[in-house]
Amino acid sequence: MTLAAEAISVSDLHKRFGPLEVLKGVSLTAREGDVIAIIGGSGSGKSTFLRCINMLELPSAGSVAIRGETIRMKPDGRGGQMPADRKQIQRIRSRLGMVFQSFNLWQHMTILQNIIEVPIHVLGIPRAEAIATAEALLARVGLEARHDAYPAFLSGGQQQRAAIARALAIQPHVMLFDEPTSALDPELVGEVLSVIGDLAREKRTMLLVTHEMKFARNVANHIVFLADGKIEEQGPPDAIFDNPQSERLKRFIRSIH
């Protein structure tokens, strides 16, 4: 069996905030169709790691490649690095579907406008086509009746489903989920997880930072456990959850049960 192509390849990623080193050399490869769940305690650097992939946080050192294309960086003159080519980053970002913890829908646009915004104004897709795609996506996440509503009038779960539709509308190479259910009331978590689960089953490449361990175990084919800015342990879900090797992972798994 041949391996699928590399969708994301991160090597030796470091991130410093002043004196604090949040990521201390993280390497990770996601192949097409992989669903990788990144778990870890708070402060372990898992969100920072995800945000480094689309350069919302600039890694202090290390490299990121999307579909084999390395994001070009240059020294920033203060010991770190900065993007060398803004256009390249914008092009790569426009095919990474980011879903945020706090949804971050644009409040001055209706749900439909939120979804067609990037296809029309970044990707240059004709309006009629963008609307048709958006309507189909809204039906998929169960929001077809709310396309003219403004985000503030939706529940958190509905907003997050709309945000997932916004991410899908760009036909992303990879979906990046940054704790997508952490800001939701408990009774709304299920509706969002079921949408994400559907995406995982259709073999979309996804990186998922989450606290929902049962969900991670069900949908992911690979689990990465981050602790103190390093990958402490990684492997298939069953091995990670049933047979943890490192002391920290054992403690972490005990603490969440």
Next chain:
Amino acid sequence: MSSSNAPSPKADMPPEPGAPDARDHVAAIMPAAPESSALKALLVPHRIVLMLIFAGAILAMALLMRWDWLPGYLPRIGSGIVVTLIMLFASAGLGFLLAVPLGLVQVTGPWPLKRAAQAFCTLIRGTPLLLQLWLLYYGLGSIFAQYPEIRSSFLWPYLRQSWPYGLAALTISFAAYEGEVMRGAFAGIPAGELEAGRAYGMGRFTLFRRIWLPRAVHRALPTLAGETVLQLKSTPLVATITVIDVYAVISRVRQETFLTYEPLLLLAAIYCCLTGILVVAFRALENRIPTRGV
């Protein structure tokens, strides 16, 4: 210096009887509520009594005061209103165009621009508009006149008139106040929404044009409505530099008819009506995007 026909507005405004004016004002600010409930809210005994008193006051004004001068002055009053509105909309429009960069550089600009914008806003907001207006008209205007290059340039036909100075002073003042408003509005947009734009590959300009600016304008609209109403009430100052706005026309009426209250009451009514129209228009604009809570 020819300030003979222009009594200071500050000294002249107060004598207008306050009560009917004030009530008119409130009525102009209220009308956004749904039709039926607004009507129901009006039909309570104390309100009916107040409305009857108000109607009586209007009737008394119409019957007991002298209005025979009115028809003859109507065309001039009409053109005065047009001048007032041009001054208002031109200065608010141009001022807003200046306010956007003034607010923006205070939020994201490099420090020299930031400092310059802060200094401009502080200076303009810290001095009376009347002073700025006179400095521009009597100061700058007379300096311009000393230079043959300017006198012979294509701009001179405009620079020798008074309205460009009035428009400039009103514009600068509006820009300074709105620059502060926009600074707050730009700064107040949740970082996550801008981050979402960046995360989806928007460039700086697209992000500004599609997300940051419309979001900030929407957020600032209620304040902008109030400031535009204030700006309307600043326009009579241009009468002091011989621009014939509606205030100047009414002053002329008073001089020619030796009447005090009738022209001033009419003037108050005109400003109230204009304010009411502005408020309703801004409310309609705000309601295009419903907001919840916040």
